[in-house]
Amino acid sequence: MSATLLRTSTAARSALRAGASKRAATIASTSFIRGKATLPDLPYDYGALEPSISGKIMELHHKNHHQTYVNSFNAATEQLATAEHKEDIQAQIALQPLINFHGGGHVNHTLFWENLAPSKNGGGGEPVGKVKTEIEASYGDFSSFKTKFNAALAGIQGSGWAWLVKDNETGQVQIRTYANQDPVVGKYTPLLGIDAWEHAYYLQYQNRKAEYFGAIWDVINWKAVEQRLK
Numbered sequence: 001m002s003a004t005l006l007r008t009s010t011a012a013r014s015a016l017r018a019g020a021s022k023r024a025a026t027i028a029s030t031s032f033i034r035g036k037a038t039l040p041d042l043p044y045d046y047g048a049l050e051p052s053i054s055g056k057i058m059e060l061h062h063k064n065h066h067q068t069y070v071n072s073f074n075a076a077t078e079q080l081a082t083a084e085h086k087e088d089i090q091a092q093i094a095l096q097p098l099i100n101f102h103g104g105g106h107v108n109h110t111l112f113w114e115n116l117a118p119s120k121n122g123g124g125g126e127p128v129g130k131v132k133t134e135i136e137a138s139y140g141d142f143s144s145f146k147t148k149f150n151a152a153l154a155g156i157q158g159s160g161w162a163w164l165v166k167d168n169e170t171g172q173v174q175i176r177t178y179a180n181q182d183p184v185v186g187k188y189t190p191l192l193g194i195d196a197w198e199h200a201y202y203l204q205y206q207n208r209k210a211e212y213f214g215a216i217w218d219v220i221n222w223k224a225v226e227q228r229l230k
Helices: 003-027 055-085 089-114 129-139 142-154 209-219 222-229
Strands: 160-167 173-179 188-195
Touching: 055 089, 089 188, 129 142, 129 173, 129 222, 142 160, 142 173, 142 209, 160 222, 188 222
Parallel strands: none
Antiparallel strands: 160 173, 160 188
Protein backbone atom coordinates (compact mmCIF):
# COMPACT_ATOMS: atom_id res chain seq x y z
CA MET A 1 0.00 0.00 0.00
CA SER A 2 1.37 3.39 -0.97
CA ALA A 3 2.01 6.10 1.64
CA THR A 4 -0.64 8.29 -0.01
CA LEU A 5 -3.30 5.58 0.16
CA LEU A 6 -2.38 4.76 3.76
CA ARG A 7 -2.73 8.41 4.77
CA THR A 8 -6.07 8.64 2.95
CA SER A 9 -7.44 5.48 4.61
CA THR A 10 -6.31 6.63 8.05
CA ALA A 11 -7.88 10.05 7.52
CA ALA A 12 -11.13 8.48 6.33
CA ARG A 13 -11.34 6.27 9.40
CA SER A 14 -10.63 9.23 11.68
CA ALA A 15 -13.29 11.34 10.00
CA LEU A 16 -15.86 8.54 10.24
CA ARG A 17 -15.11 7.99 13.91
CA ALA A 18 -15.42 11.72 14.60
CA GLY A 19 -18.74 11.84 12.76
CA ALA A 20 -20.08 8.83 14.64
CA SER A 21 -19.06 10.38 17.96
CA LYS A 22 -20.77 13.64 17.09
CA ARG A 23 -23.99 11.83 16.12
CA ALA A 24 -23.91 9.75 19.28
CA ALA A 25 -23.50 12.91 21.38
CA THR A 26 -26.46 14.49 19.59
CA ILE A 27 -28.70 11.52 20.30
CA ALA A 28 -27.62 11.24 23.95
CA SER A 29 -30.30 11.93 26.57
CA THR A 30 -30.94 11.41 30.26
CA SER A 31 -32.39 7.97 29.51
CA PHE A 32 -28.96 6.59 28.54
CA ILE A 33 -27.11 4.49 31.12
CA ARG A 34 -23.59 3.16 30.49
CA GLY A 35 -23.92 3.77 26.77
CA LYS A 36 -27.27 1.99 26.50
CA ALA A 37 -30.57 3.66 25.70
CA THR A 38 -33.38 2.84 28.13
CA LEU A 39 -37.12 3.36 27.98
CA PRO A 40 -38.00 6.43 30.08
CA ASP A 41 -40.78 6.25 32.63
CA LEU A 42 -43.82 8.41 31.97
CA PRO A 43 -44.61 11.13 34.52
CA TYR A 44 -48.33 10.23 34.30
CA ASP A 45 -50.52 7.12 34.00
CA TYR A 46 -51.37 5.75 30.57
CA GLY A 47 -55.00 6.80 30.96
CA ALA A 48 -54.21 10.30 32.25
CA LEU A 49 -54.46 11.94 28.81
CA GLU A 50 -57.97 10.69 28.01
CA PRO A 51 -60.11 11.57 26.16
CA SER A 52 -57.50 13.21 23.91
CA ILE A 53 -55.37 10.07 23.76
CA SER A 54 -56.69 6.75 25.02
CA GLY A 55 -54.86 4.80 27.69
CA LYS A 56 -54.56 1.79 25.38
CA ILE A 57 -52.83 3.83 22.69
CA MET A 58 -50.47 5.33 25.23
CA GLU A 59 -49.58 1.90 26.60
CA LEU A 60 -48.93 0.39 23.17
CA HIS A 61 -47.10 3.48 21.96
CA HIS A 62 -44.81 3.61 24.99
CA LYS A 63 -44.28 -0.04 25.96
CA ASN A 64 -44.22 -1.51 22.45
CA HIS A 65 -43.25 1.07 19.85
CA HIS A 66 -40.82 3.16 21.88
CA GLN A 67 -39.26 0.06 23.43
CA THR A 68 -38.63 -1.31 19.93
CA TYR A 69 -36.72 1.84 18.97
CA VAL A 70 -34.65 1.53 22.16
CA ASN A 71 -33.83 -2.15 21.56
CA SER A 72 -33.01 -1.63 17.89
CA PHE A 73 -30.83 1.40 18.58
CA ASN A 74 -28.85 -0.53 21.18
CA ALA A 75 -28.39 -3.44 18.77
CA ALA A 76 -27.21 -1.12 15.99
CA THR A 77 -24.71 0.67 18.22
CA GLU A 78 -23.29 -2.67 19.36
CA GLN A 79 -22.82 -3.65 15.71
CA LEU A 80 -21.20 -0.27 15.09
CA ALA A 81 -18.74 -0.83 17.93
CA THR A 82 -17.80 -4.20 16.44
CA ALA A 83 -17.36 -2.65 12.99
CA GLU A 84 -15.17 0.12 14.43
CA HIS A 85 -13.04 -2.43 16.26
CA LYS A 86 -12.55 -4.31 12.99
CA GLU A 87 -11.97 -1.01 11.17
CA ASP A 88 -14.70 -2.06 8.74
CA ILE A 89 -15.61 1.27 7.19
CA GLN A 90 -18.26 -0.14 4.84
CA ALA A 91 -20.13 -1.76 7.75
CA GLN A 92 -19.92 1.47 9.75
CA ILE A 93 -21.41 3.45 6.88
CA ALA A 94 -24.15 0.86 6.32
CA LEU A 95 -25.25 1.11 9.96
CA GLN A 96 -25.76 4.87 9.97
CA PRO A 97 -29.36 4.79 8.59
CA LEU A 98 -30.38 2.30 11.31
CA ILE A 99 -28.80 4.41 14.02
CA ASN A 100 -30.49 7.55 12.69
CA PHE A 101 -33.91 5.87 12.45
CA HIS A 102 -33.99 4.03 15.76
CA GLY A 103 -31.96 6.63 17.67
CA GLY A 104 -34.23 9.32 16.24
CA GLY A 105 -37.27 7.28 17.25
CA HIS A 106 -35.97 7.10 20.81
CA VAL A 107 -35.14 10.80 21.05
CA ASN A 108 -38.36 11.94 19.36
CA HIS A 109 -40.58 9.85 21.61
CA THR A 110 -38.72 10.85 24.76
CA LEU A 111 -39.40 14.50 23.88
CA PHE A 112 -42.99 13.66 22.89
CA TRP A 113 -43.88 12.19 26.30
CA GLU A 114 -42.47 15.31 27.96
CA ASN A 115 -44.57 17.44 25.59
CA LEU A 116 -47.76 16.00 27.07
CA ALA A 117 -49.48 16.54 30.42
CA PRO A 118 -52.93 15.78 31.83
CA SER A 119 -55.22 18.79 31.99
CA LYS A 120 -55.28 18.55 35.80
CA ASN A 121 -51.49 19.03 35.74
CA GLY A 122 -51.55 22.04 33.46
CA GLY A 123 -51.86 20.39 30.06
CA GLY A 124 -53.63 22.27 27.29
CA GLY A 125 -54.60 25.90 27.09
CA GLU A 126 -52.34 28.47 25.48
CA PRO A 127 -48.68 29.23 26.04
CA VAL A 128 -47.60 32.15 28.15
CA GLY A 129 -44.41 34.11 28.65
CA LYS A 130 -41.59 33.83 26.15
CA VAL A 131 -43.19 30.98 24.19
CA LYS A 132 -46.31 33.08 23.62
CA THR A 133 -44.19 36.09 22.59
CA GLU A 134 -42.09 34.09 20.11
CA ILE A 135 -45.09 32.34 18.56
CA GLU A 136 -46.90 35.65 18.09
CA ALA A 137 -43.76 37.19 16.56
CA SER A 138 -43.62 34.43 13.94
CA TYR A 139 -47.32 33.65 13.39
CA GLY A 140 -49.35 36.61 14.61
CA ASP A 141 -51.42 34.85 17.25
CA PHE A 142 -51.84 31.42 18.81
CA SER A 143 -54.91 30.52 16.74
CA SER A 144 -53.04 31.16 13.48
CA PHE A 145 -50.05 29.19 14.76
CA LYS A 146 -52.22 26.19 15.67
CA THR A 147 -53.95 26.27 12.28
CA LYS A 148 -50.61 26.27 10.45
CA PHE A 149 -49.19 23.56 12.71
CA ASN A 150 -52.18 21.30 12.04
CA ALA A 151 -51.88 21.99 8.32
CA ALA A 152 -48.23 20.93 8.49
CA LEU A 153 -49.25 17.72 10.28
CA ALA A 154 -51.94 16.98 7.71
CA GLY A 155 -49.46 17.56 4.90
CA ILE A 156 -47.07 14.83 6.04
CA GLN A 157 -47.13 12.04 3.48
CA GLY A 158 -46.72 8.67 5.13
CA SER A 159 -45.05 8.87 8.53
CA GLY A 160 -43.31 11.73 10.28
CA TRP A 161 -43.41 14.52 12.82
CA ALA A 162 -44.26 18.21 12.96
CA TRP A 163 -42.14 20.34 15.25
CA LEU A 164 -42.00 23.81 16.66
CA VAL A 165 -38.28 24.52 16.63
CA LYS A 166 -35.96 27.36 17.54
CA ASP A 167 -33.53 28.50 14.88
CA ASN A 168 -30.24 28.58 16.75
CA GLU A 169 -28.86 31.26 14.43
CA THR A 170 -31.75 33.74 14.51
CA GLY A 171 -33.48 32.74 17.75
CA GLN A 172 -36.84 32.71 15.97
CA VAL A 173 -39.33 29.87 16.24
CA GLN A 174 -40.80 28.09 13.24
CA ILE A 175 -42.80 25.03 12.24
CA ARG A 176 -40.89 22.27 10.47
CA THR A 177 -41.79 18.73 9.43
CA TYR A 178 -39.46 15.74 9.49
CA ALA A 179 -39.96 12.42 7.72
CA ASN A 180 -40.04 9.07 9.49
CA GLN A 181 -37.99 9.34 12.73
CA ASP A 182 -35.46 11.94 11.60
CA PRO A 183 -34.47 13.85 14.75
CA VAL A 184 -34.25 17.63 15.06
CA VAL A 185 -30.51 18.31 15.18
CA GLY A 186 -27.94 20.84 14.02
CA LYS A 187 -29.29 24.29 13.27
CA TYR A 188 -32.54 23.79 15.19
CA THR A 189 -33.55 23.04 18.76
CA PRO A 190 -36.77 21.00 19.19
CA LEU A 191 -39.39 22.71 21.34
CA LEU A 192 -42.66 20.90 20.64
CA GLY A 193 -43.19 17.75 18.58
CA ILE A 194 -46.38 15.96 17.55
CA ASP A 195 -46.21 12.41 16.28
CA ALA A 196 -48.05 11.90 12.98
CA TRP A 197 -47.33 8.17 12.67
CA GLU A 198 -50.49 6.06 12.51
CA HIS A 199 -49.51 4.15 15.65
CA ALA A 200 -49.97 7.40 17.60
CA TYR A 201 -53.70 7.65 16.86
CA TYR A 202 -55.19 4.94 14.64
CA LEU A 203 -56.54 2.63 17.36
CA GLN A 204 -58.69 5.51 18.62
CA TYR A 205 -59.26 7.78 15.65
CA GLN A 206 -58.87 5.38 12.69
CA ASN A 207 -58.62 7.49 9.52
CA ARG A 208 -59.86 10.64 11.27
CA LYS A 209 -56.38 11.89 11.99
CA ALA A 210 -57.51 15.53 11.82
CA GLU A 211 -59.50 14.86 15.01
CA TYR A 212 -56.34 13.59 16.70
CA PHE A 213 -54.43 16.68 15.56
CA GLY A 214 -57.16 18.84 17.06
CA ALA A 215 -57.54 16.92 20.33
CA ILE A 216 -53.87 16.69 21.25
CA TRP A 217 -53.68 20.43 21.93
CA ASP A 218 -55.78 19.81 25.05
CA VAL A 219 -52.86 17.94 26.64
CA ILE A 220 -49.84 19.93 25.44
CA ASN A 221 -47.36 20.68 28.21
CA TRP A 222 -46.41 24.29 27.54
CA LYS A 223 -44.18 24.38 30.63
CA ALA A 224 -41.90 21.82 28.98
CA VAL A 225 -41.82 23.92 25.80
CA GLU A 226 -40.90 26.99 27.87
CA GLN A 227 -38.01 25.14 29.50
CA ARG A 228 -36.60 24.08 26.13
CA LEU A 229 -36.82 27.60 24.74
CA LYS A 230 -34.60 29.06 27.49
